[in-house]
Amino acid sequence: MIFLDAAATTPVRREVLEAMWPYLSGEFGNPSSHHSLGEAAANALAGARAAVAGVLGCRPGEITFTSGGTEADNLAVKGIALSRRAKDPSLDRVLLSSIEHPAVEESALYLQRVHGFTIDVVPVDHTGLVTPEAFRAALQPGTAVASIMYANNEVGTVQPVAELAAIAAESGVPFHTDAVQAAGWLPVRVQDLGVDALSLSGHKLGAPKGSGVLFAKSRLRLEPLVHGGGQERGRRSGTENVAGAVALATALTLANGEQADTVGRVVELRDGFIRRVLDRVPGAMLTGHPEQRLPSIASFCFPGTSGESVLLELERLGVLCSSGSACAAGSDAPSPVLTALGIPAEVAQTAVRFSFNSAITAAELEEAATAVESAVLAVRGLSRS
Known part of the structure; x- marks a missing residue:
């Protein structure tokens, strides 16, 4: 065959399997536990966080491990929008393109249905491109968050994310990009892109399914989707998937080095x-x-x-x-x-x-x-x- x-998924790389194996076997500790097994897990998690931050060019504290790209998109769109509106009720709009992944589109529809947000949609041209002019025209006062995917998962069109993020910044609007398909193929250093938040998924890069990452600037407040023990600096509660984080970090580092x-x-x-x-x-x-x-x-x-x-x-x-x-x-x-x-x-x-x-x-x-x-x-x- x-x-x-x-674009749907990739086989798990051998190097990734070897890197994650210890945390599926002998080093099985909970990273929140204060004993040697827990500390080993916590150190592995910190190493994975630092590795991802190194590729993205951000601080380790700006990395949140998730269950995949879908959760990362949900946390970005819902988390930013709800947090900003809680501080300023006039921020009740969400901006996205007409070709976003369902994880972004359905997050926006949830905000509309349950929380009364208004969705503004940027049209694309016949090639699937969001032009800076169309983006600027669609950007309305009261926009809580803008989300435009870096590269489309169906037709492959790559968006001018840096230009779009700069336009959003002029209006003080946080800009999120779904970079799930772009990682490994396109530059993903967040300072160069100018984005405030960026989503990744491990299984598109040679890591197992069920591992993802959200980069979000440290100054950006997020309303968490999952509440509980306060893991991931309160942005995503729940015992961390240490093996998954190590796997994603390894796969991302390898893909970035081979690019x-x-x-x-x-x-x-x-x-x-x-x-x-x-x-x-x-x-x-x-x-x-x-x-x-x-x-x-x-x-x-x-x-x-x-x-x-x-x-x-x-x-x-x-x-x-x-x-x-x-x-x-x-x-x-x-x-x-x-x-x-x-x-x-x-x-x-x-x-x-x-x-x-x-x-x-x-x-x-x-x-x-x-x-x-x-x-x-x-x-x-x-x-x-």
Whole structure:
């Protein structure tokens, strides 16, 4: 099988397994316990926090470990908005783009439904880009938090986050970015991006599922989602997942160190794969920005097919991929991301996303391109000549 669904998840790296193993076996202590086992766990947690902070270029105290990117997004959007409104009741608006991950979108909808917030939505252009002009126009007085994802998980479009964060800062609005897909591929030093909060997920980087991080500036107050023992400086109560934190820190450090050597190679392979699919498959449409996109994502619509049928045929041919966000798997509705780009619903339902990890090879992508041609033609009731 050729695995081209790395945007959904990645295999756990051996180095990560080896780093986390002691905290799943002999070093099993609770980091809040004041004895030798607890102190060993606390030291490991502190080391993981410092390692993540080193990659992001922030202070260790600005790192909160979570159960994943979804919780980190929830804590950022809800936590910032509720805390700011508690201090100033006029701050009752949330700003996000029309192509945010459901973790951000549903957090905003919760704030609207339960707490009476108003949601302002920044439209994207046909490539999925949030322009600075559109962002500035959508930024209203009373905005408690703005959240724009760094790179889209379905079409791969990369947003000008530093420009958008600077515009938000001019109005004194905290800016959060979901960087779950960007980590390992794009720069994530928070000072360079100018963001106030940033979310990461371990299982997109070679760590196990169930590990995540929220960076939030120390001056930024957050209303916690989980109350209890006051762990993570009161931002996220509950006994910390020490092994998960060590795993995420190890995976992030490895990916960051390899980035310079892998990005250019994967971009070249991605572009070659895109050319082959567009050349070989009649009517194939690339979705997302043609250039300002993640190295790891190539997404298409194949009009005249069913995306799910193409996926099944590709799996039969030995290629594993997806029709879009794994978080929407099982839904037969057209992707809201694609319709926000202006793609008609009937065409959006033909979408297929191919996403790569850094180990992808030219031979695998050549074989995959041939399989795509065969699969689409088979679904259209044709055969390769």
